[in-house]
Amino acid sequence: xxxxxxxxxxxxxxxxxxxxxxxxxxVETLSFKSRDLSGLKRGALEAQIIEDAREALRKYGETLNVxxxxxxRLLHEGGEVRVGRxxxxxxxxxLLPQDAKKLSDAVVEAKNxxxxxxxxxx
Numbered sequence: 480x481x482x483x484x485x486x487x488x489x490x491x492x493x494x495x496x497x498x499x500x501x502x503x504x505x506v507e508t509l510s511f512k513s514r515d516l517s518g519l520k521r522g523a524l525e526a527q528i529i530e531d532a533r534e535a536l537r538k539y540g541e542t543l544n545v546x547x548x549x550x551x552r553l554l555h556e557g558g559e560v561r562v563g564r565x566x567x568x569x570x571x572x573x574l575l576p577q578d579a580k581k582l583s584d585a586v587v588e589a590k591n592x593x594x595x596x597x598x599x600x601x
Contacts, residue, residue, distance in 0.1 A: 480544045481537075489539045494553050494560070507564040508539035515574045516582075524576065525585040532567055532593040540565040540595055566597045575600060 480486045491509035512531055516524055545551075545558040554560060569575070576582050586598045 480546050481542075484538050486546070487538045492545070492550075494545075494550065496553060505564075506543075506560045506562050507566065508535075508543075508562055509566045509568055510535040510539055511568050511570070513570040513574065516569065517574055517576055519576065521581050521585070524581060525588045528567075528585050528589040528598060529592050532589045532596040532598060535565050535567045536593060536596050564597060565595060566599060568599045568601055571601045 493507040495505035
C-alpha cells in the first residue's frame with residue numbers, strides 16, 4: 480500500500496529473509512506486462528515503456544507498506560519496507576517488435592528517464 484496509489488498487489492514481491500539493521504535484507508518487486516508492442520513505431524514504443532516504468536515505480540517502488548498478515552513476521556517496522564529494485568518484465572515472442580535495435584533504444588531511453596526500474600523481456 481502507498482498513500483498516493485492506494486492498495487495494489489505487485490505481481491511478485493521478493494522479501495529476502497535475514498535481517499540487516501532490523502529490516503529484511505532485500506525487497507524487490509516485479510511487474511509483468513503482457514502488452515503487444517510489435518506494431519508500435521519508435522516514439523510510441525518509447526512512450527509506452529516509459530509510462531509502464533513510471534507506473535511500476537509509482538505503484539511498487541520506493542517505500543511500501545506491506546499489509547498482508549502472512550508477511551508481517553518478516554517485517555519489523557509496522558510493515559513499512561524500502562524497495563531496493565523494481566523490475567518491469569514484458570512477455571516476449573510475437574508481442575515484441577522484430578527490430579531489436581528499436582527495442583533496445585526504447586529501453587535505454589526508459590532507463591534514462593525513469594531511474595530505479597529495470598526493464599526486461601521474457
